[in-house]
Amino acid sequence: GAGVSQSPSNKVTEKGKDVELRCDPISGHTALYWYRQSLGQGLEFLIYFQGNSAPDKSGLPSDRFSAERTGGSVSTLTIQRTQQEDSAVYLCASSLGGGLSKNIQYFGAGTRLSVL
Amino acid sequence: AQKVTQAQTEISVVEKEDVTLDCVYETRDTTYYLFWYKQPPSGELVFLIRRNSFDEQNEISGRYSWNFQKSTSSFNFTITASQVVDSAVYFCSLFTSGTYKYIFGTGTRLKVLA
Numbered sequence: 714g715a716g717v718s719q720s721p722s723n724k725v726t727e728k729g730k731d732v733e734l735r736c737d738p739i740s741g742h743t744a745l746y747w748y749r750q751s752l753g754q755g756l757e758f759l760i761y762f763q764g765n766s767a768p769d770k771s772g773l774p775s776d777r778f779s780a781e782r783t784g785g786s787v788s789t790l791t792i793q794r795t796q797q798e799d800s801a802v803y804l805c806a807s808s809l810g811g812g813l814s815k816n817i818q819y820f821g822a823g824t825r826l827s828v829l
Numbered sequence: 830a831q832k833v834t835q836a837q838t839e840i841s842v843v844e845k846e847d848v849t850l851d852c853v854y855e856t857r858d859t860t861y862y863l864f865w866y867k868q869p870p871s872g873e874l875v876f877l878i879r880r881n882s883f884d885e886q887n888e889i890s891g892r893y894s895w896n897f898q899k900s901t902s903s904f905n906f907t908i909t910a911s912q913v914v915d916s917a918v919y920f921c922s923l924f925t926s927g928t929y930k931y932i933f934g935t936g937t938r939l940k941v942l943a
Contacts, residue, residue, distance in 0.1 A: 748933075754935065754936075755920065755933045755934060755936050756933040758930060758931065758932075761930065768929070769928075769929070769930060802872065804874070806874075814881075816862060816879075816924050817864075817876055817879055818864075818876070818931065819876065820866075820873055820874040820875075821873065822871065822872055823872050823873070825872075
């Protein structure tokens with residue numbers, strides 16, 4: 714696609730429910746990143762994919778968070794048994810990857826998650 | 830440890846004033862990249878500029894200019910003759926060859942008043 718696409722744009726859920734957030738990166742981009750941005754805060758790194766592999770999962774806050782990427786393209790971030798502190802904007806970014814010079818990240822508009 | 834510090838949480842200026850946003854970084858890697866992103870109220874981060882650690886040339890793009898100084902580990906961003914449309918949160922980011930991870934500062938909220 715022309716840009717990074719994230720869906721849904723907004724998600725309201727009840728505490729304890731599972732949610733899935735989707736990211737469709739720019740076509741041809743091999744690197745994909747998930748971030749979390751809490752209200753008025755900076756970007757918190759969650760996970761990084763190179764192709765379908767996740768070399769760095771160090772930012773996932775707990776075992777309730779997981780992510781996968783299939784076909785080197787679409788990625789899904791899943792949050793199980795959501796808690797109110799999970800409320801935030803979840804941002805996805807992609808870059809060409811494959812080398813240091815190909816590291817400009819392009820961001821999606823994010824998914825705003827509200828856990829009631 | 831890698832770190833990016835944007836000490837200015839919020840800046841307010843009147844339209845047509847010049848404003849400088851500060852960014853100080855820490856890394857032990859010799860190869861790294863620095864970025865600035867703009868996040869308007871719509872929420873989507875927009876790429877503004879990238880600089881690598883071997884290129885200390887300053888850059889000017891229209892009303893925007895960037896001053897990269899390795900001696901002070903700073904990568905400051907100046908907007909000349911600010912406009913209301915410049916109102917946004919601006920993030921500085923560091924990418925290092927050692928981690929392949931991007932470290933973001935906490936952002937500076939710029940308000941340009943008409």
